[in-house]
Amino acid sequence: MSADGPILLGLTGSIGMGKSTVAQMFADLGVPVFDADAEVRAMQGPGGSLLGAIEAAFPGSTDENGVRREALGAQVFHDPAARARLEGIVHPAVAERRRLFLLRHIDAPVLLFDIPLLFETGADYVERTVVVSAPPEVQRARVLARPGMSEEKFAAILAAQMPDAKKRERADYVIDTGLPPEETRAQVAELLASLIA
Numbered sequence: 001m002s003a004d005g006p007i008l009l010g011l012t013g014s015i016g017m018g019k020s021t022v023a024q025m026f027a028d029l030g031v032p033v034f035d036a037d038a039e040v041r042a043m044q045g046p047g048g049s050l051l052g053a054i055e056a057a058f059p060g061s062t063d064e065n066g067v068r069r070e071a072l073g074a075q076v077f078h079d080p081a082a083r084a085r086l087e088g089i090v091h092p093a094v095a096e097r098r099r100l101f102l103l104r105h106i107d108a109p110v111l112l113f114d115i116p117l118l119f120e121t122g123a124d125y126v127e128r129t130v131v132v133s134a135p136p137e138v139q140r141a142r143v144l145a146r147p148g149m150s151e152e153k154f155a156a157i158l159a160a161q162m163p164d165a166k167k168r169e170r171a172d173y174v175i176d177t178g179l180p181p182e183e184t185r186a187q188v189a190e191l192l193a194s195l196i197a
């Protein structure tokens, strides 16, 4: 952004590391948040704008309730070529939603973009990056506690994402999500204060 536009901050982290939780902490402090996963879910839900293209590329993957997430996930998380096809449909639509979000909040001092695949997809539209990270055993316990999750699905998703250590290396800031939430919240507040100062 130009000198007087908002600071564009990208938030990422591997599955279950706490992106959504930390994004909510930024939101609680008044920062507008763009949630890429939520945008995708909306465009894949009942009547969603991506259903036609996804059904054409993956026959049987949608029904009257939108994308059959479990079934499509089973297809793409294990198959890089299929995943690339799905991403080719989804990511340009997310980019368009992101541009509209930026225009809507052009007067805010800081904007946060919560993007699971921030580094994997280039991240050229953000100026600084924040990675949320917790020890692997904490991540594993949190993810496996989710309904519908299995060891196998967790392993496949991890394999599809840039490793946590590499994300931390690339980050401008790392937020520790292995701590009690109030300590993580204090880190978020401190980072935001330093950005706005």
Ligand SMILES: CC(C)(COP(=O)(O)OP(=O)(O)OC[C@H]1O[C@@H](n2cnc3c(N)ncnc32)[C@H](O)[C@@H]1O)[C@@H](O)C(=O)NCCC(=O)NCCS
Binding pocket: 014, 015, 016, 036, 037, 040, 067, 068, 069, 070, 072, 073, 076, 083, 086, 087, 090, 094, 115, 116, 117, 157, 160, 161
């Ligand atoms: C395949 C789909 C329908 C499966 O949905 P499901 O509800 O089972 O999983 P959910 O979306 O909650 O994702 C589970 C975990 O996998 C991660 N993930 C999702 N898509 C991808 C991907 N293409 N590559 C790596 N990790 C991914 C998520 O960030 C999350 O950590 C859905 O994940 C999807 O449409 N993905 C493609 C779009 C995409 O790339 N989204 C990520 C950021 S925009």
Ligand SMILES: Nc1ncnc2c1ncn2[C@@H]1O[C@H](COP(=O)(O)OP(=O)(O)OP(=O)(O)O)[C@@H](O)[C@H]1O
Binding pocket: 013, 014, 015, 016, 017, 018, 019, 020, 021, 022, 037, 116, 142, 176, 177, 178, 179, 180, 181, 182, 184
């Ligand atoms: N200090 C902390 N910071 C963040 N999350 C925490 C912390 N302590 C406990 N948690 C818990 O860890 C879980 C993190 O899940 P969350 O949905 O935020 O992760 P995510 O990275 O957005 O996941 P996904 O990549 O699957 O979308 C939540 O249940 C949250 O309550």
